[in-house]
Amino acid sequence: MVGGIVDADVATYCLRLGDDALVLSQRLAEWSARSPQLEEDVALMNVALDLLGQARNLLTLAGDREGQGRSEDDLAMLREETDFLNAQIVELENGDFGRTMARQLLVAAYSLPLWQALTSSTDADLAGIAGKAVKEVEYHLDHARSWVVRLGDGTEESHRRVQQGLDDVWPYTCELFETDGVLQRLVERGVAADPAAIEPRWRATVDDALAEATLTVPETSWRPTGGRRGRHTEALGYLLAEMQHLHRSHPGARW
Amino acid sequence: MSEFRAEGGHGAVPTSGVPADGGGRAGSQPLWEVFVRSRRGLSHTHVGSLHAPDAHMALRNARDLYTRRQEGVSIWVVRASDVVASSPDEKDAFFDPAGDKPYRHPTFYEVPEGVKNL
Numbered sequence: 001m002v003g004g005i006v007d008a009d010v011a012t013y014c015l016r017l018g019d020d021a022l023v024l025s026q027r028l029a030e031w032s033a034r035s036p037q038l039e040e041d042v043a044l045m046n047v048a049l050d051l052l053g054q055a056r057n058l059l060t061l062a063g064d065r066e067g068q069g070r071s072e073d074d075l076a077m078l079r080e081e082t083d084f085l086n087a088q089i090v091e092l093e094n095g096d097f098g099r100t101m102a103r104q105l106l107v108a109a110y111s112l113p114l115w116q117a118l119t120s121s122t123d124a125d126l127a128g129i130a131g132k133a134v135k136e137v138e139y140h141l142d143h144a145r146s147w148v149v150r151l152g153d154g155t156e157e158s159h160r161r162v163q164q165g166l167d168d169v170w171p172y173t174c175e176l177f178e179t180d181g182v183l184q185r186l187v188e189r190g191v192a193a194d195p196a197a198i199e200p201r202w203r204a205t206v207d208d209a210l211a212e213a214t215l216t217v218p219e220t221s222w223r224p225t226g227g228r229r230g231r232h233t234e235a236l237g238y239l240l241a242e243m244q245h246l247h248r249s250h251p252g253a254r255w
Numbered sequence: 256m257s258e259f260r261a262e263g264g265h266g267a268v269p270t271s272g273v274p275a276d277g278g279g280r281a282g283s284q285p286l287w288e289v290f291v292r293s294r295r296g297l298s299h300t301h302v303g304s305l306h307a308p309d310a311h312m313a314l315r316n317a318r319d320l321y322t323r324r325q326e327g328v329s330i331w332v333v334r335a336s337d338v339v340a341s342s343p344d345e346k347d348a349f350f351d352p353a354g355d356k357p358y359r360h361p362t363f364y365e366v367p368e369g370v371k372n373l
Binding site: 037038039040042043046139142143146150 | 306
């Protein structure tokens with residue numbers, strides 16, 4: 001994977017994708033030993049570990065294209081909050097199981113068409129990562145969709161909770177489809193996926209799932225933003241403190 | 256609690272058969288036996304069991320619990336209550352008569368070279 005080609009735009013793009021995967025993985029890991037049942041505990045940790053694997057590949061590639069010799073560990077464990085470029089939706093607190101699953105649905109429904117598009121990226125390394133990620137995310141979507149339908153079309157209590165979770169998280173989806181100079185240049189080069197092409201596919205998947213789940217599609221005029229430029233909600237700092245604590249306390253420690 | 260529907264359209268949350276002492280949520284869901292085919296040409300083999308509210312979820316749980324290290328290419332899940340098993344009381348009548356009939360074993364054939372799963 002290491003090609004030694006310094007490319008700041010690709011490095012930034014890989015950091016964004018890698019931070020999305022890393023932060024969501026860390027969030028899901030919080031469910032370990034707390035899931036509603038043992039089977040679900042394993043399922044969620046499988047998803048979390050898939051995402052961690054994606055993050056490792058993406059951060060390694062980001063470090064390579066950045067050309068400053070930073071490893072995946074350096075990027076994951078030694079950057080500050082304002083250096084993280086994940087979308088804010090992945091850093092939000094889990095809330096209850098309904099909210100966690102609502103977020104999983106919204107993020108997986110975005111990730112699947114994203115990775116599918118990236119399998120034909122002109123950057124061969126990124127396309128390789130995408131090829132592996134597509135199969136994983138396909139299952140993440142199936143898993144989240146099953147739960148959202150089950151909870152939405154379940155009891156009044158489960159319906160209420162998953163609808164509330166959906167309403168809480170929904171405004172943050174706007175950020176997933178934002179574009180900027182970096183992204184525009186990469187889309188023109190055929191490296192990155194065009195968010196404008198992904199959004200309708202995301203929306204179709206989400207609408208279909210929510211209809212089956214008897215849930216209401218939320219509306220928002222509030223469009224939180226900033227994650228891609230290192231501005232985050234207060235939730236991220238606490239997450240990073242927990243995630244980075246061990247590495248920072250014992251620099252260079254190995255498993 | 257009385258306003259809750261007994262069960263949702265997808266059998267979401269069981270509201271009957273839940274132990275009053277809260278003795279574990281898994282206990283309120285049916286048990287499923289899991290069979291995995293490790294590769295083409297072999298039979299499905301029993302690998303264990305799990306709890307799930309319905310077949311859809313049982314299959315997904317089985318995927319996550321029993322094939323996470325590439326153990327299989329196909330999964331069956333069967334409700335444990337649908338399995339008809341021989342009784343330990345019948346053990347003698349069922350199995351002992353086969354004990355002294357060595358001619359039923361294909362031990363008198365040479366296994367051709369290169370055949371692995373006979």
